[in-house]
Amino acid sequence: MNREAVIAEALGLLDEVGLDGVSTRRLAKRLNVEQPSLYWYFRTKKDLLAAMAEAAMEPHATAPLPTPGDDWYDWFADNTRSFRRTLLMRRDGARLHAGSTPTGDLERIRRKMDFLVAAGVLERDAQMAMLAAGRFTVGSVLEEQADTGPGDSADLPVDMPVIDHESAFEAGLALILNGLVHRTEM
Incomplete structure (x- = not known):
């Protein structure tokens, strides 16, 4: 797992459930990892959303x-x-x-x-x-x-x-x- 893979999976989650359904808990489950491991790449959900927005653009x-x-x-x-x-x-x-x-x-x-x-x-x-x-x-x-x-x-x-x-x-x-x-x- 790397930062780009997390972002790509988060964007896939976004497309499936919409912005309101995106959570670090759901993303961790989708990646088959523990939720705290996501903090290695993104300190906050806001940081994750910013990276997702940049990748989407x-x-x-x-x-x-x-x-x-x-x-x-x-x-x-x-x-x-x-x-x-x-x-x-x-x-x-x-x-x-x-x-x-x-x-x-x-x-x-x-x-x-x-x-x-x-x-x-x-x-x-x-x-x-x-x-x-x-x-x-x-x-x-x-x-x-x-x-x-x-x-x-x-x-x-x-x-x-x-x-x-x-x-x-x-x-x-x-x-x-x-x-x-x-x-x-x-």
Whole structure:
């Protein structure tokens, strides 16, 4: 057993039982070890959850960084969609990610920010747009992962349109991007 194996098994447990069902007791049983042996790798459950969140974000964290010739609008949209797809890969992926600190991703975030600034976006606007898009995406995925199915819209007024999660996400993303375009044209 090693740290990576514990994280992989914890993510498997997450996918099976959801975030509320993840416990060190359950994880130890799944690994056929005594619960205290997990403390060799993670001092607290919070440490375990942080490692799980980092591992779950690996597909997005290894996505190609922007290059100088890229269109910033298209890159920003694709980057945000990649973040959404990655959160959706795991049961309760948004809940797991919410509140985590991107300690290993700071250099990548800096490079993304530098790309936006080099493309003509003011640094403060780039920061706020990245933050807004990230929080919007986590919130969107939280709603999507909490959706229990078609019965959810039964209580809505008949004249209120039902919008699927992907369409709602794309509409919100467009509003963020168009606001950023407007700011860069000022």
